[in-house]
Amino acid sequence: MLKLPNEFTAKYRKLLGPKADQLFAAMNDKEPKKAFRINALKQKQDIGYALSKPVLGINNAYYGQVSGSDPEWVSGMVYSQEPAAMFPAQIAQVKPGEKVLDLCAAPGGKSTALAEQLRGDGLLVANDISSSRTKVLRENLERWGVTNALITNESPARLAQHFNNFFDKIVVDAPCSGEGMFRKNPDAVSYWSQDYVLTCQSRQKEILAAATEMLRPGGELIYSTCTFAPEEDEQIVSWLAQTYNFEILPITLSNTNCAAGNPDWADQNPALTNTVRFWPFDELGEGQFVARLQKPASSVITKAKSQRQKRKREKASTRHLTNQEVELIAPVLKPFNLPSALSEWSTRCLVSHDHVFLPALTTNIAHLKILNNGFELGLLKKNRFEPSHQLAMVLSQVEQKQVLELNQPDFAAFLHGETLRGQDKKMQGFILLSYQHLIFSFGKNTRDGVLKNFYPKGLRILKKD
Numbered sequence: 001m002l003k004l005p006n007e008f009t010a011k012y013r014k015l016l017g018p019k020a021d022q023l024f025a026a027m028n029d030k031e032p033k034k035a036f037r038i039n040a041l042k043q044k045q046d047i048g049y050a051l052s053k054p055v056l057g058i059n060n061a062y063y064g065q066v067s068g069s070d071p072e073w074v075s076g077m078v079y080s081q082e083p084a085a086m087f088p089a090q091i092a093q094v095k096p097g098e099k100v101l102d103l104c105a106a107p108g109g110k111s112t113a114l115a116e117q118l119r120g121d122g123l124l125v126a127n128d129i130s131s132s133r134t135k136v137l138r139e140n141l142e143r144w145g146v147t148n149a150l151i152t153n154e155s156p157a158r159l160a161q162h163f164n165n166f167f168d169k170i171v172v173d174a175p176c177s178g179e180g181m182f183r184k185n186p187d188a189v190s191y192w193s194q195d196y197v198l199t200c201q202s203r204q205k206e207i208l209a210a211a212t213e214m215l216r217p218g219g220e221l222i223y224s225t226c227t228f229a230p231e232e233d234e235q236i237v238s239w240l241a242q243t244y245n246f247e248i249l250p251i252t253l254s255n256t257n258c259a260a261g262n263p264d265w266a267d268q269n270p271a272l273t274n275t276v277r278f279w280p281f282d283e284l285g286e287g288q289f290v291a292r293l294q295k296p297a298s299s300v301i302t303k304a305k306s307q308r309q310k311r312k313r314e315k316a317s318t319r320h321l322t323n324q325e326v327e328l329i330a331p332v333l334k335p336f337n338l339p340s341a342l343s344e345w346s347t348r349c350l351v352s353h354d355h356v357f358l359p360a361l362t363t364n365i366a367h368l369k370i371l372n373n374g375f376e377l378g379l380l381k382k383n384r385f386e387p388s389h390q391l392a393m394v395l396s397q398v399e400q401k402q403v404l405e406l407n408q409p410d411f412a413a414f415l416h417g418e419t420l421r422g423q424d425k426k427m428q429g430f431i432l433l434s435y436q437h438l439i440f441s442f443g444k445n446t447r448d449g450v451l452k453n454f455y456p457k458g459l460r461i462l463k464k465d
């Protein structure tokens with residue numbers, strides 16, 4: 001039983017009237033909803049979960065539970081996500097070729113969906129302020145097979161110094177008081193106070209002020225939270241409309257159980273009914289608020305010059321591949337069918353500190369904390385080339401022949417980091433590995449039947465004793 005603070009229950013009784021009891025009952029009595037999305041970037045494969053309960057309004061999404069050692073997860077075929085949290089990326093309606101920023105992106109639920117909509121064409125900048133969470137964001141985007149993301153670990157204000165009036169779309173899935181997640185994460189209740197709600201509100205304004213600078217005139221901002229608090233929802237949207245003259249755009253969702261935002265909970269701007277609220281008593285998922293706004297076409301928001309950091313000249317720390325290096329890489333890639341995103345890799349790839357990569361962006365980023373820029377093909381080592389894990393995750397976008405299917409014990413042993421013996425010797429060198437026909441890693445097969453482990457150390461699953 002959730003012990004909700006008295007101040008919380010009194011507040012929502014006042015705001016919701018008799019519906020408040022429905023809210024408290026849903027928060028107390030029902031299990032949190034679990035769901036997953038199937039990756040449309042990868043080759044279609046059968047997966048082992050029941051697909052009988054679709055999440056209405058979201059393509060390729062179903063109710064069900066995913067475990068971190070399932071082949072579906074390890075191969076990047078599915079992403080586990082709370083159903084209501086799937087809507088902000090859907091509402092963004094990203095088109096291939098657009099420049100998109102996911103400003104508070106970790107662990108990557110929205111970013112994986114935004115990248116899917118871009119289909120490898122355009123740019124996704126996926127940023128988070130927390131370095132440990134940005135690491136997980138990188139792992140999730142890599143697993144998902146994304147080739148065109150710049151992954152950064154910056155504060156919104158620093159990012160704004162590099163990207164002025166730049167993005168077509170910005171998603172701000174803001175840090176919030178998390179009321180909508182109380183039944184999923186009961187510990188969050190202990191942080192709650194009305195003061196905390198107001199602290200979150202001022203942080204959201206700071207983040208959004210930076211976002212408004214980065215959005216191009218006419219560009220769209222998708223703002224979402226997982227809290228019910230009007231101070232962080234309708235009141236933030238009315239602040240954006242008043243302060244920056246943003247228009248609150250309608251949201252069209254088909255076949256979905258959600259409610260409209262409430263103008264009475266802010267400045268009574270009738271356009272606030274264009275925003276949407278997901279309540280746990282609607283049976284779809286947890287709590288979520290989403291707004292879609294447009295920056296005025298004529299507006300260019302720039303910081304005062306005195307505040308802007310002087311840009312130092314960027315040093316050219318990257319170079320193109322030499323012919324010798326191309327000759328080293330080509331035989332490693334030859335057995336594989338390359339997806340179109342990797343076409344003409346030999347002329348398009350850059351090298352930085354022996355990392356061979358296809359950049360998502362090359363200009364104006366030298367001073368950013370970057371975890372990955374685009375697509376890492378692999379690493380040049382003395383007279384040899386080692387393909388990256390990201391390459392394995394991207395190769396599963398198209399049909400492959402150089403694939404070794406493992407049995408369950410070998411799959412589990414490989415995830416623990418073990419070297420396997422007695423495998424099929426027909427395929428030599430780097431090969432893709434699959435379990436239940438889902439490609440999850442590279443391995444290297446030697447002539448004497450030893451399969452070396454190339455599953456990244458940071459992703460390995462500890463062995464249970």
Ligand SMILES: C[S@@+](CC[C@H](N)C(=O)[O-])C[C@H]1O[C@@H](n2cnc3c(N)ncnc32)[C@H](O)[C@@H]1O
Nearest residue numbers: 104105106107108109110129130133173174175
């Ligand atoms: C609700 S979570 C984002 C969830 C993510 N969008 C997803 O779908 O997986 C909010 C994120 O905001 C980040 N954050 C916290 N304070 C921030 C700030 N001042 N600026 C930018 N991001 C911040 C947190 O590290 C956290 O990862």
